[in-house]
Amino acid sequence: GENVEQHPSTLSVQEGDSAVIKCTYSDSASNYFPWYKQELGKRPQLIIDIRSNVGEKKDQRIAVTLNKTAKHFSLHITETQPEDSAVYFCAASIERYSTLTFGKGTMLLVSP
Amino acid sequence: NAGVTQTPKFQVLKTGQSMTLQCAQDMNHNSMYWYRQDPGMGLRLIYYSASEGTTDKGEVPNGYNVSRLNKREFSLRLESAAPSQTSVYFCASSLKYFGPGTRLLVL
Numbered sequence: 134g135e136n137v138e139q140h141p142s143t144l145s146v147q148e149g150d151s152a153v154i155k156c157t158y159s160d161s162a163s164n165y166f167p168w169y170k171q172e173l174g175k176r177p178q179l180i181i182d183i184r185s186n187v188g189e190k191k192d193q194r195i196a197v198t199l200n201k202t203a204k205h206f207s208l209h210i211t212e213t214q215p216e217d218s219a220v221y222f223c224a225a226s227i228e229r230y231s232t233l234t235f236g237k238g239t240m241l242l243v244s245p
Numbered sequence: 246n247a248g249v250t251q252t253p254k255f256q257v258l259k260t261g262q263s264m265t266l267q268c269a270q271d272m273n274h275n276s277m278y279w280y281r282q283d284p285g286m287g288l289r290l291i292y293y294s295a296s297e298g299t300t301d302k303g304e305v306p307n308g309y310n311v312s313r314l315n316k317r318e319f320s321l322r323l324e325s326a327a328p329s330q331t332s333v334y335f336c337a338s339s340l341k342y343f344g345p346g347t348r349l350l351v352l
Binding site for chain 2: 134139165167169175176177178179182222226228231232233234235236237238
């Protein structure tokens with residue numbers, strides 16, 4: 134089955150800096166890659182997703198890149214703010230089979 | 246439009262007790278999922294239902310059963326709770342929307 138590795142497990146940045154979280158996946162058939170943000174005590178919330186026919190997608194301060202050849206994808210957050218502090222999860226899916234495999238998460242801490 | 250709802254929010258059980266976690270969605274999605282979240286383990290799929298009338302095992306199904314009652318509702322049952330089932334349980338609808346979670350403590 135699919136295996137998703139996520140790094141780093143924790144990431145501390147200063148407000149205004151950029152943050153990058155990286156994930157690798159094992160199944161070359163995976164074609165859907167969402168990212169979730171989970172604040173303490175809250176539910177995971179989808180923040181951005183990308184499909185395998187696209188190499189990059191942006192939404193304001195966040196962007197996701199995908200390298201299908203290397204089987205890795207990354208989340209980029211620019212101009213970080215304290216409210217970006219949360220745990221971020223990547224996931225991979227073969228969409229036709231309709232299940233997600235999650236990475237173990239990255240705790241992002243943004244200091245003012 | 247409530248999205249995905251779960252009941253109860255919190256529950257304490259004794260070892261061997263049974264309970265059912267309820268989940269409902271009002272977005273007319275075909276697929277629904279049950280995950281458990283444990284510290285350092287991310288989200289692990291317990292069971293899922295790709296469409297009404299079908300259910301399938303995920304990564305960690307042992308000790309659980311599910312029922313897809315109709316398109317809106319997908320319940321998770323613990324027949325004989327064990328301390329290893331202490332966790333936060335999330336229901337999800339489609340691949341995108343999560344419920345608020347149920348925090349379960351088994352003593």
